[in-house]
Amino acid sequence: MAVVWNKHLVLGLVLGFCLVFSLGELERFVESPKADGSLAFLVVGDWGRRGNYNQTEVARQMGIIGEKLDINFVVSTGDNFYEDGLTGVDDPAFKESFVNIYTHSGLQKQWYNVLGNHDYRGNVEAQLSPILKKVDSRWLCLRSFVVNAEIVELFFVDTTPFVDEYFREPKAYDWSGVLPRKPYLSNLLKDVDLALKESRAKWKIVIGHHPIKSAGEHGSTAELIAQLLPIIQANNVDLYINGHDHCLERIETSDSPIQFLTSGGGSKSWRGDVSWPNPKELKFYYDGQGFMTVQVTEAEIDVVFYDIEGRVLHQWSTAKPLFSII
Template identity: 60%
Template sequence: MAVFCKESMVMFLLVASFSISYCSSATRLKKIDHSAKDNGNLRFLVVGDWGRKGDYNQSVVAFQMGRIGEKLDIDFVVSTGDNFYTNGLTGEDDRNFLESFSNVYKAKSLQTLWYTVLGNHDYRGDALAQLSPYLRKIDSRWICLRSFIINAAEIAEIFMVDTTPFVKEYFVETEHTYDWRNVMPQKTYTQNLLNDLENALSESTAKWKIVVGHHAIRSVGHHGDTNELVERLLPILRAYDVDLYMNGHDHCLEHISDTESPIQFLTSGAGSKAWRGDVKGLNNEEMKFFYDGQGFMSVQLTPTHVEIEFYDVFGKVLHRWSRSKHLLHSII
C-alpha cells in the first residue's frame, strides 16, 4: 500500500510548484523549473551517501537537517547519490525506500522536493526503480533522473550529472553486478551526456552555475580524485565558468579550491556511515576544509552572493565559505 507524507497539502503544493520541460534542441537534458520565494533568495541542503534505514547516525543527521532546514527556510534538498545501501533498491516496492527515506527525513522542513542523482551503490540494484515515477506516488518529494537541470528561481542553474557510467572499473569488476540498462554502450552514453551538458552550460544565463555528481573530481578521502572526471568533465566546467561542483562518494565533508579556475569542489557524502581516518593527504594550499565524520551542507544564494556551511551531527557549523560576484573575492 502506498504511504503518503502527513503534510498532504504541502505535497500537493510541491507538485504544483515545479514543472519539467526540455532545453533547446541543442541538448536533451530535462529542465525542472523551481519557483522562487518572494525574497529572491535560494536556500537548500546537500547530503549524500545516506540510505541505511536510520543507522550509522543517519537519523541523527536527518534530525539536524530538519532543524537547519527550518532555520534557513529551505527551498529543496539535493542528494549526491548512494541513496540506498548496500545495493540500491530491489524494485519499486522495496521497503528500503520507506525505511531509508520517507521514515527518516520526517521533519516538517524536509517535506520539500528532493532532487537526486544515482550513485554507484544505486547502480548495484534496480537503477530504473529509483528513476520510476511510481516512487513519487509513494512519496511525492522524490525527484530522481539520470541527468537533468534545476532552473532555480533564475538565480542558479544546477546541473545534475550521472557520473557512475564514467568510471571504468565498474565495467570490469566481478564482485558486484551493475544495472547498465539504457547506459550501454558506455562510451556513447558518456559522450552524449558530456555533449548535452556542454550545450546546456553554453546556453545558461544563470547567475550561478552549479554541477552536482556522485563522484568527486577532487578529494583527499578514501576514493580520491576520479580520474575519468578530471580528464573529461573538469575541462568543460572550467571552460563554461562553473562556480561549484558538489559530490558525495567519499564519506566525509570537504572543500577544495581549483588551482586553475574559481571552481570550488564541495564533498557532502557524510549522510550516514563515515570513514574515520581514511585520508590521502591534507597538506596542500587548495584544501580549505576536511572532516571525516557525519554531517551535511547548506547553500544560500542571492543573485550576487553565495554562502556555504558544513554541519556535523550536532548541527555545529564546522566550516563556512562565501563569495560575492560583484566583489570578486572570497571570504574564508
C-alpha cells in the first residue's frame, strides 16, 4: 500500500525532530564587538532594593563609567529583587528596583541577568517572562544561557539549585522548572560542558550567582567546587564571576588557573565579614558597595573594581598571545 505524505505531517515530524535534537542545548545570544574588535561590560550583583542601601549611588557611577567606556552590555550576577524576588510580571518592584534606578544614558544597553537565591523565593517565571522586556527592552533573564561576542563567550549558569540547604525548606523557594532536581542539574552540567567544549572564543567567562571561592560571609560553595569547578577547569575558563557575597573581591589560588571574582556590592554590603585561609591568595577584598568592569581584546582582559564614588579600588589584567603555535 502506498504511503501518502501530508506536507503538514512532514513539517511536524521535521520540527519535532529539530526540537528533540536541540533539547538541552543552552540558548545563545550574540553581541558584536566594537569596530576595533574590543568589548566592554559592567558587572553588578545583589542590587534590587528600590534604591536603598546606596543602590542609587552605585547605579549613578555605573552609568558614568559605562558611558566613558562605551560598554556593550551589563551583567547582573543575581539577587535582582529583594527580599523575595517578584510576585508576578506586574510587581511594582521591577520598576522601583530596576527601571527607575538604572536611568543613566550609559546604562541603556542590554542587561543579561541570572537568578539568585532571593529571586527563587518569588515567582521565578515572572523574571524569565518576555513580558518584562516589553516593560523595559534592556531586560533579559534566563536560568542558563550563552552570550557569544566573538573574542569572548560568557556562560551564564543557574547556581541556586546546586545548593543543598535551600531544599531543606522547599516551601520557601519556587522550584517549578527545576524539580526533579537531580536530572535538572545533570543536564545543566552536561550542557555547560558541551557549550564550553564547542567554544572557539579566545576567552571564556563563566557567570553564576553563587561563588565557587569567596572570603565573604557566605564563603565558598561546596556543591559548586565538587560539580561545576572540575568542568570549567577542564575547559580552560579564564574567569568565574559571581555575586551572593555582598562585597567585591578577587581570589587567585595555586591549584587553579581561574580568577575568582565577586561583584555583589550593588546595594547592601556586609562590613567586616572576611575570612580566607591563605592571605596571599586573596588579592583584593572590599566590604563596601560598588561594581566592576571587564574590558576584553583579543590579546588581553582588564578588570577594574569601583566604589560608589567611582574611585578605582583594584585593577588586574592578563594577556594571551595573539597567535598560538601548533
